[in-house]
Amino acid sequence: MAIPTALSLPAVWALPLAKCLQWSGDGQILMMTKSAVYILTPDAGVRVDAASVIRQAPELENSQHSIKPLGWLRTMIEYDRMLAHYWPADCQEWGAVSLGSVDPTLRAVSPSPSNLTDNASCLIAVLNSNLELTIWGPAKNLIRGKWTKLVDVTAYLRESHSQGQMDSVLARTLQAQVTSIEWSPQADFNLSPTPSIDGSLLATGNRAGCVVFFRCLGNVVVDYGISSVAVLQVSNRLVNQLAWSPWRAAEGTSGICQAYLACGDGDGSVTIVKVTQTLQSIPEVNENSKIIASFEIQEERPSENDGRVITGMKWIHTSRRGPILVYCKAGVVNVWSDKVTSDQWSGRRSFLLVTRKLSVGSSSLCPVSGIEYVENKDSLVVSLSDGSFHVLRQLSTDPQRDNQHTGDGLTGPQLSAASRSVFRQVEPETVQTKDVQSIYGMSSYDGQGTYVWIHEACRPTDFTYKHDAKHISMFVVAQLWPSDDADILQAVQERLTTANAGSGETPLAMLRSAFLHLRDPSRLHELRTGLLQIIQQPGALENGAKILLHPYSGDLSPDTRQQLRRSLSTHLFGWAPVLSSRLKLTLADFCQRHADKQDLQDQFGLAAQALSSSISSHVLRTIIRHAVAVLPLLTTDDAPFVLRIVVQASLPDSPPDLKQEASDLSAKVRSKLQDDQSGVADLKSNELCPACHAQIILKDITSATCPNGHTWTRCSITSYVLSTPLVRTCIGCGRKAFLPTGQDPRYQASLPDSARRSWLVHDLLDASRRCLWCGNNFVTLV
DSSP states (O other): OSSSSOOOOOHHOOOOOOOOEOOOSOOOEEEOOOEEEEEEEEEEOOSSSSGGOOOOOOOOOOOSOOOOOOOOOEEEEEOSSOSSSOOGTTOOOOOGOOOSOOOOOEEEEEEEESSSSSSSSSOOOEEEEEEEEEEEEEESSSTTSOOOEEEEEEHHHHHHHTSSHHHHHHHHHHHOOOEEEEEEOOOOOOOOOOOOOOOOOOEOOOOOOEEEEEEOOOOOOOOOOOEEEEEOOOOOSSSEEEEEEEOOOTTTTEEEEEEEEEETTSSSSSEEEOOOOOOOOTTSSSTTTEEEEEEEEEOOBBBBOSOOOOOOEEEEETTTOOOOOOOOEEEEEEEEEEETTTTTTOOEEEOOOOOOOTTTTTOTTTTTEEEEGGGTEEEEEEEETTSSSEEESTTTTSOEOOSOOOOOOOOHHHHHHHHHHHHHHHHHSSSTOOOOOEEEEEEEEEEESSSEEEEEEETTTTOOOOGGGOOOOEEEOOOOOOOOHHHHHHHHHHHHHHGGGOOOOHHHHHHHHHHHTTTHHHHHHHTTHHHHHHHTTTOOOOOGOOOOOOOOSSSOOOOHHHHHHHHHHHHOOHHHHHHHHHHHHHHHHHHHHSSSHHHHHHHHHHHHHHHHHHHHHHHHHHHHHHHEEEGGGTTTTHHHHHHHHHHHHHTTTHHHHHHHHHHHHHHHHHHHHHTTTGGOGGGGGOOOOOTTOOOOOOOOSSSSEEEEEEEEEOTTTTBBOOSSOOOEEEEETTTEEEOTTTTTTHHHTTTTTHHHHHHHHHHHHHHHOOOOTTOOOOOOOO
């Protein structure tokens, strides 16, 4: 039994009991305690803050491969337990009493899709026991830095409902008391390139039986805010469970997508809401769009009122059929699907859970702590808080409970026994039958046989009082059933071929499962042939002709610059073939660094170099065509940067068609500014060495060396020399770039003189929220 890592949190942070484990869109694990949300990032593929990585693991036993322990980078959201809102000040009726205000703790967290903030990370919605909802985001560094509160949603609800036409003060108060939260995935409008627009929705259930849908708003100029999209009455009781299905584009059309929201009521019933979003262009504002959302409560209910509380609910997405809703009650797992075709099962199917005698506290009536789907096995894995696992086979075709031992190890008894074995290995004391492995959160790490969970060793037969400081959580990542080489290669291939630029996920998050296994040099050596074939597959970056832009006219107004930034972001990051190439580059770079033989390192290095060249060509072509589109708006201050791009596109390794476009742009710029040649001086004189002021010739876009031997790193976005500590660093490849100038006047002052005067440079820096090469997030380390 291979245990890649087992990390005891209290040994590092003295962490109290942790619950609610889930992955964010940035590939980070969120864990919630009574007073904090811990954010863990696997170190696999991360190139920054290596000194801050923590590792702690027991000795590996019966390991087929010498897997080294996983490392983690961590930060946290520290919750202020002071109450921000006093409900008795709004309403003193008994129905508005919040018992959670006596001892305020955290109740739920929900991450947004990635690429929502200025630094292209996700946001996190946090709900406390006083029914207060806030939204948090990273300030500078999402993996190691501080997370700050951006929006007080409860204050927004209280203010908006106080202005509404509700029947009573009690009704307004109950509408503002949030009981459940769930953030939808990013909407898929089936557009290419994917526009730089947020189509996700934050659904919040409240004590009035309503679901309120929010959309987050924010850019580099104004602070973050929210807007209410709709309010639906789904029940006459509080809504305690919410679950989103993935968005699916409407067949045969673009710009329309649909998803389902399952709402679990306090009486045990489940209501389905069909959400349809339509992307509409605004004719009078070029390149701008808005999203129209409609909501429809479905007549068919997966579950009626039976008085049994729902302990877990999740939509399962499978390529074999439509989405399947899984919801659990005490001792029962229910699966429900709407009728799609006549040859597929539909309706509800219920399966009684079997008690697995692992300890004295084993019971099939324990709450569900995790629901995961294994795509290549078409199996559903459910974990209970008593430490047991349960499996449903053939979920998409004919769900069946599987309690028989099989060769692949994916059965309830085998997973439960493997989990119990891991429990014995990671606990510092000898585990006995009276020790219960209370699992409070479980998730899959790689979509296959490796799982991550939080457990606490407890003894229910011991009736002595145990205060909060004595409750110790253990964070464990363990391989419960083996994954063969074919499964790993198939998973990598599917990630590359189905890469969706609209999801907002980073390459590091998408390749997390592959990096887990490829950290082992021997495993990497076994898979080298298949990996090189996947990486070297012919790409589809021949979309240069598709970057069609209408010329910008009029004055250089703030609206025009905003349109340009949005268009730049769309074409730099919205093409699926470009994302696939960035995934290949990230994978090739990772394999090159972890290969133990020089010839294998050279092969992956050559593949990475070829991918870098193709990505660079796409980036330069995008900038050149946008420069042509805004040519009437360019000034003499923009000429040095435009001609710098021309020189980069004219380097020997550039494609011939790109060189021709660069040559045409150079002629147009010089012709437009022929009356003022001061701004079109020779490029060699536009950049001086910061140390000795010698001229630096642009021959290499990654580094610069002056005649006196001074070497400097170049900005990965603008290619200017970096001579300031005010930079941002890519966590995937380590490349550095200037900070967006729209966030702070100091960042504008840190630019070279010729770049500081160019509005085109400023807009390009603001539009490049992620690394142009590997597509991963930037962080600010200083």
